[in-house]
Amino acid sequence: DSGVTQTPKHLITATGQRVTLRCSPRSGDLSVYWYQQSLDQGLQFLIQYYNGEERAKGNILERFSAQQFPDLHSELNLSSLELGDSALYFCASSTRTSGRAGNEQFFGPGTRLTVL
Amino acid sequence: ELKVEQNPLFLSMQEGKNYTIYCNYSTTSDRLYWYRQDPGKSLESLFVLLSNGAVKQEGRLMASLDTKARLSTLHITAAVHDLSATYFCAVVPSTSGTYKYIFGTGTRLKVLA
Numbered sequence: 001d002s003g004v005t006q007t008p009k010h011l012i013t014a015t016g017q018r019v020t021l022r023c024s025p026r027s028g029d030l031s032v033y034w035y036q037q038s039l040d041q042g043l044q045f046l047i048q049y050y051n052g053e054e055r056a057k058g059n060i061l062e063r064f065s066a067q068q069f070p071d072l073h074s075e076l077n078l079s080s081l082e083l084g085d086s087a088l089y090f091c092a093s094s095t096r097t098s099g100r101a102g103n104e105q106f107f108g109p110g111t112r113l114t115v116l
Numbered sequence: 117e118l119k120v121e122q123n124p125l126f127l128s129m130q131e132g133k134n135y136t137i138y139c140n141y142s143t144t145s146d147r148l149y150w151y152r153q154d155p156g157k158s159l160e161s162l163f164v165l166l167s168n169g170a171v172k173q174e175g176r177l178m179a180s181l182d183t184k185a186r187l188s189t190l191h192i193t194a195a196v197h198d199l200s201a202t203y204f205c206a207v208v209p210s211t212s213g214t215y216k217y218i219f220g221t222g223t224r225l226k227v228l229a
Contacts, residue, residue: 002158002160033217035219042219042221042222043159043204043219043222044219045216045217045218045219048216056216057216058216090158090159092159103147103208104149104161104164105149105161105217106161107151107158107159107160107161108158109157109158110158
């Protein structure tokens, strides 16, 4: 158990709908990262937050948005869902966004999203 | 475009054998990460390599980093069935100024009894 929690574990929805995925980082971790893992695209970095502020953006679609709250939990919002958005969505956390500590990431169990 | 390539993509090996997984990346980076993922599960951190020449070992796995060659290796010694999983390397480009982790394609390892 990495200490990172994600809810829900599974989500089944229809095209055009909107969903929210939630992540709670390890105690003390200030950075949260979101990833999408699909069979054809592999593991794709979406976005990173550090202590409530966006720090890095990857291949995140405009239909997707995220935020990190004062209690450091994060939410990933996916809207106007398409069939191709079906994937595993992982959240990871780390202690800091920079520095020489290695910034090791700890991954949550993931949310499996199925869009029908 | 930054690329992180792993080879092989698939590896089937007998128990007791040795093998190496390679991770090549196309940009400068002074840190590299190895992860393990079991089917349907999350990613587990294996190694964090922070400098050129870094070598780390845990059980039957040993990882090394050559930043000049932009190459990392994950060596498996005397493989056992429990090592069957998908292994990913990940790189953070030095020039990005941010922490955009770029993951490799993954190597699916199957150890046959």
